[in-house]
Amino acid sequence: MADISRIVATDCGSTTTKAILIDRVNGSYRLVARGEAPTTVEAPFDDVTVGVINSVAELEELTHSSLRTDSRVAVPRNDKGGADLYVSTSSAGGGLQMLCSGVVKAMTAESAQRAALGAGAIVIDVLSVDDGRADFEKITRIRSIRPDMILMSGGTDGGTVNHLLDMAVLLRSADPHPRLGRGYRLPVIYAGNRDARDKVLAILKDTVDVRFVDNLRPVLERENLGPAREAIHDLFLEHVMAQAPGYDKLSGWVSAEIMPTPMAVGEMVQLAARELKTTVLAVDIGGATTDIFSTFADTFNRTVSANLGLSYSVSNVLAEAGVENIARWLPMPISDGEIRNRLRNKMIRPTTIPQTMEDLLIEQAVAREALRLAFAHHKSLAVGLKGIQTQRTIADVFAQTATGQTLVNMMDLGLIIGSGGVLSHAPARWQAALMMMDAFQPEGVTHLAVDSIFMMPHLGVLSRVNPEAAHEVFVKDCLISLGTCVAPVGEGKPGQPALKFVLSGPGIPSVSEELKVGDLRRLDLPVGTTAELVLHPARGMDVGAGRGHTVHAKAEGGVVGLIFDCRGRPLALPLDPDTRRRALQLWLDAMRTEKGEAERVHL
Amino acid sequence: MPTAYTPGLRVTADVTLRKERRLPLAGEVLVKDGDRVAADTIVARANIPGLVHPIKVSEVFDVHATEIGKFVVRQVGDAVQAGDVIASQKAMFGLFKTEVKAPVDGTVDNIDTTAGYVGIREYPKPIEVNAYVAGHIVETIPQEGVIVETRGAFIQGIFGVGGEQLGELKVPVARHDAILEPGQLELTMAGDIVVCGATATPALLKRAAEVGLAGVIVGAIEDEALRELVGYNIGVAITGQEDVPFSLICTEGFGSLPIADRTFELFQHLQGKLTSINGATQIRAGVIRPEIIVPDLQALASGAGPAAEEVVQQELVPGARVRVIREPYFGRLATVTELPSELQVIDTGARVRVARVAVNGEVVTVPRANLEIIQE
Numbered sequence: 001m002a003d004i005s006r007i008v009a010t011d012c013g014s015t016t017t018k019a020i021l022i023d024r025v026n027g028s029y030r031l032v033a034r035g036e037a038p039t040t041v042e043a044p045f046d047d048v049t050v051g052v053i054n055s056v057a058e059l060e061e062l063t064h065s066s067l068r069t070d071s072r073v074a075v076p077r078n079d080k081g082g083a084d085l086y087v088s089t090s091s092a093g094g095g096l097q098m099l100c101s102g103v104v105k106a107m108t109a110e111s112a113q114r115a116a117l118g119a120g121a122i123v124i125d126v127l128s129v130d131d132g133r134a135d136f137e138k139i140t141r142i143r144s145i146r147p148d149m150i151l152m153s154g155g156t157d158g159g160t161v162n163h164l165l166d167m168a169v170l171l172r173s174a175d176p177h178p179r180l181g182r183g184y185r186l187p188v189i190y191a192g193n194r195d196a197r198d199k200v201l202a203i204l205k206d207t208v209d210v211r212f213v214d215n216l217r218p219v220l221e222r223e224n225l226g227p228a229r230e231a232i233h234d235l236f237l238e239h240v241m242a243q244a245p246g247y248d249k250l251s252g253w254v255s256a257e258i259m260p261t262p263m264a265v266g267e268m269v270q271l272a273a274r275e276l277k278t279t280v281l282a283v284d285i286g287g288a289t290t291d292i293f294s295t296f297a298d299t300f301n302r303t304v305s306a307n308l309g310l311s312y313s314v315s316n317v318l319a320e321a322g323v324e325n326i327a328r329w330l331p332m333p334i335s336d337g338e339i340r341n342r343l344r345n346k347m348i349r350p351t352t353i354p355q356t357m358e359d360l361l362i363e364q365a366v367a368r369e370a371l372r373l374a375f376a377h378h379k380s381l382a383v384g385l386k387g388i389q390t391q392r393t394i395a396d397v398f399a400q401t402a403t404g405q406t407l408v409n410m411m412d413l414g415l416i417i418g419s420g421g422v423l424s425h426a427p428a429r430w431q432a433a434l435m436m437m438d439a440f441q442p443e444g445v446t447h448l449a450v451d452s453i454f455m456m457p458h459l460g461v462l463s464r465v466n467p468e469a470a471h472e473v474f475v476k477d478c479l480i481s482l483g484t485c486v487a488p489v490g491e492g493k494p495g496q497p498a499l500k501f502v503l504s505g506p507g508i509p510s511v512s513e514e515l516k517v518g519d520l521r522r523l524d525l526p527v528g529t530t531a532e533l534v535l536h537p538a539r540g541m542d543v544g545a546g547r548g549h550t551v552h553a554k555a556e557g558g559v560v561g562l563i564f565d566c567r568g569r570p571l572a573l574p575l576d577p578d579t580r581r582r583a584l585q586l587w588l589d590a591m592r593t594e595k596g597e598a599e600r601v602h603l
Numbered sequence: 604m605p606t607a608y609t610p611g612l613r614v615t616a617d618v619t620l621r622k623e624r625r626l627p628l629a630g631e632v633l634v635k636d637g638d639r640v641a642a643d644t645i646v647a648r649a650n651i652p653g654l655v656h657p658i659k660v661s662e663v664f665d666v667h668a669t670e671i672g673k674f675v676v677r678q679v680g681d682a683v684q685a686g687d688v689i690a691s692q693k694a695m696f697g698l699f700k701t702e703v704k705a706p707v708d709g710t711v712d713n714i715d716t717t718a719g720y721v722g723i724r725e726y727p728k729p730i731e732v733n734a735y736v737a738g739h740i741v742e743t744i745p746q747e748g749v750i751v752e753t754r755g756a757f758i759q760g761i762f763g764v765g766g767e768q769l770g771e772l773k774v775p776v777a778r779h780d781a782i783l784e785p786g787q788l789e790l791t792m793a794g795d796i797v798v799c800g801a802t803a804t805p806a807l808l809k810r811a812a813e814v815g816l817a818g819v820i821v822g823a824i825e826d827e828a829l830r831e832l833v834g835y836n837i838g839v840a841i842t843g844q845e846d847v848p849f850s851l852i853c854t855e856g857f858g859s860l861p862i863a864d865r866t867f868e869l870f871q872h873l874q875g876k877l878t879s880i881n882g883a884t885q886i887r888a889g890v891i892r893p894e895i896i897v898p899d900l901q902a903l904a905s906g907a908g909p910a911a912e913e914v915v916q917q918e919l920v921p922g923a924r925v926r927v928i929r930e931p932y933f934g935r936l937a938t939v940t941e942l943p944s945e946l947q948v949i950d951t952g953a954r955v956r957v958a959r960v961a962v963n964g965e966v967v968t969v970p971r972a973n974l975e976i977i978q979e
Contacts, residue, residue, distance in 0.1 A: 139654060143654075174655075175652075340827065341857040344826050345857050345929070349761070349928045349975075351972055352973045354953075357951055427951045427953040
């Protein structure tokens with residue numbers, strides 16, 4: 001590749017188009033500026049490139065440089081300016097909406113769902129032969145939703161074809177139509193038993209546009225999601241993008257194919273896990289949806305909780321979590337009715353921001369519940385393959401392990417990355433750290449970070465063409481290290497011993513303390529510092545080596561520092577409202593960084 | 604910088620509006636360009652194809668899919684009634700007969716020898732689209748619908764439930780901050796659209812259903828009352844399809860909030876007129892707000908041209924009238940006195956763009972994101 005020193009990347013979101021400019025400074029790639037403008041896929045503009053140009057114009061203003069010629073991003077660079085590389089992602093127009101089908105709900109249908117989610121889709125329904133719905137209900141459902149495409153799976157290669165034909169008949173009976181564009185047939189990706197291809201085509205050829213890819217579950221013991229994901233991506237570009245206003249033009253500008261925003265974030269999460277050699281859990285909590293990405297057991301998983309968000313979907317968090325679960329995070333008394341009305345008002349005026357501490361606490365309480373619910377959803381889908389035969393040892397019999405268990409093991413987790421307004425733009429960084437600790441309940445020793453300005457999508461698409469630049473900017477400018485959380489697993493009565501620790505390291509005064517159940521303790525540990533920790537959990541407490549066993553670990557510094565969370569795992573809040581509010585207030589006070597984050601005080 | 608404030612909802616006494624009236628699928632347009640229409644005039648009609656009921660005949664007879672043709676006694680396109688035999692098989696020298704019967708009235712849609720199915724399609728269901736507002740047709744879209752132009756008052760609400768309704772506008776409350784008592788809703792108001800004041804209690808909503816109102820307009824509603832009305836917690840703000848006895852429109856928000864002065868005065872002025880409302884709300888990209896349209900039938904009848912172009916205030920400038928749309932000054936009307944260019948730290952500790960606004964003579968600081976411009 002030619003010498004690349006100036007890169008423009010945009011992310012066309014459903015409401016805002018965000019542009020970043022990356023320059024090579026002294027041999028390393030760094031973020032130089034960020035600009036944004038409203039997305040313009042609707043009237044009167046009907047052209048996504050208008051928003052792109054407006055956001056790039058803001059980069060030009062901020063950097064006093066020229067990036068455009070002839071009303072487009074100039075690539076390659078010329079005498080008048082421009083960039084060496086221009087890449088873009090998009091979730092405008094509601095993103096990629098898919099319907100998945102399989103034969104068995106817990107097997108092929110679930111694999112199809114994972115394939116679609118990993119390709120950046122929002123899965124609007126999953127049909128299977130055993131999903132409990134009558135045929136006419138399934139047909140009515142297929143008719144009522146208008147997906148961008150359908151992923152059809154089922155059966156292992158060489159297995160029975162009958163159930164697949166049944167599903168094909170259902171699809172034909174429903175005669176589904178695409179969400180965008182009237183002039184083409186709905187694309188259906190067939191990734192099921194290859195022996196059924198001819199018959200499925202015979203049934204569906206007059207109704208939909210069928211594409212064949214390798215079976216995503218060729219044998220029960222193995223998933224093969226790659227070909228289906230590639231086909232989804234190709235069809236996304238070919239159909240969904242082609243129908244969105246201005247995308248044909250934008251496709252002509254970019255140096256690499258436009259990628260769905262969540263897929264790009266997924267690329268970046270996987271790159272981070274590889275480069276940092278750790279297990280990563282990343283979350284993007286937005287106004288309408290919450291996406292969670294993870295790499296537990298070296299398996300990439302992504303889930304979208306389509307209606308868990310903090311503005312458009314805030315009332316759905318209220319409906320799913322219940323007002324009592326939101327109220328339990330509030331250190332002040334407030335009536336349920338008042339909470340409900342305030343959240344409804346946020347829903348109908350989604351761009352407003354909290355002005356009072358009380359309002360901020362309510363918003364952060366809802367964020368905890370949205371994250372908790374989205375993570376529960378993630379755990380249910382990030383699972384091992386179900387239905388496979390495993391050889392069991394006598395130990396397994398005692399442990400009662402089963403196939404299809406969640407891959408999520410919080411003790412193995414190395415890094416949590418938070419992004420989305422409520423985390424990236426929390427008035428104080430410690431608030432972001434506490435929200436993630438309360439919602440995800442990390443165990444043992446876990447590094448916490450936030451995406452400074454939500455540029456993981458930009459870096460994800462960039463990683464496809466220039467992984468070096470993507471990695472450098474990710475580490476130096478994207479991730480803001482909050483610090484390290486140490487959380488013993490176990491339950492105990494408040495006041496009982498929980499953990500003794502010894503902290504040391506080059507230039508770090510040695511600190512030794514004993515903490516009790518219920519304690520939350522924060523110490524300053526500056527960004528870029530790595531401390532040595534010796535952790536002696538109390539009997540019944542585990543920090544990674546088993547109950548009561550000592551662990552030697554490293555702690556990464558951050559703007560919040562080092563946090564010892566001895567509130568117990570699972571975290572159980574006091575049931576009595578007054579006791580709970582007092583405890584919450586104590587924990588908030590314990591986390592507060594007294595001298596502000598700008599002044600990072602060495603121990 | 605992107606604009607950091609909410610453009611206000613429209614409240615105007617005289618505006619020319621166009622409404623697209625489209626069928627969900629191809630059909631027949633019943634009016635032509637230039638036609639005068641009433642709100643309830645049917646402008647287009649279509650037939651929604653019936654649902655297909657697939658029946659696995661090969662399984663019933665335990666035969667291969669390719670063999671079902673031998674047993675099917677109807678042809679594709681044949682009309683059938685529920686219970687009619689569509690396939691039969693004789694066994695034991697004709698002593699026993701196995702039959703497959705049509706589950707619904709309809710037609711034979713397909714006989715599939717690949718999968719072994721016979722599909723019965725229900726009869727199509729007719730669907731009609733009315734003009735929704737009185738006016739005249741300015742465009743017909745072949746097979747799809749029309750565009751109706753009207754002139755009159757147009758008021759956008761902030762949130763609503765229920766779909767399109769038509770009725771006479773009634774304003775039985777005397778003040779914009781009053782709350783109507785259930786007893787004030789009389790049986791003579793059946794089919795009317797009634798402005799009920801600052802909020803609606805569950806008792807008032809129950810009475811509205813008993814009376815048979817077509818619509819209820821309030822400043823705000825308690826979330827609990829909304830839940831009782833629709834029967835569940837609304838999760839996502841995409842409404843309009845609820846099974847409710849009347850459509851409800853809130854002009855200000857949730858809780859109890861007086862209807863804005865100007866909006867209330869306009870309602871009083873329009874009392875007694877035929878009104879079209881739609882509670883449908885969509886708070887996503889492509890936002891849809893609930894609406895109240897009161898066509899000026901006199902202006903339409905006299906053939907008066909379009910209303911004067913409305914000047915829409917888009918910029919937040921000193922002197923602009925605004926409404927605060929979040930605590931601690933939620934619902935207050937104010938005037939912008941200053942727009943500091945530097946980011947300011949607010950009580951939460953966040954650094955944001957703010958405005959200084961005068962509320963009842965007191966100047967306070969409010970994030971610009973929490974202001975809504977009042978269109979005057």
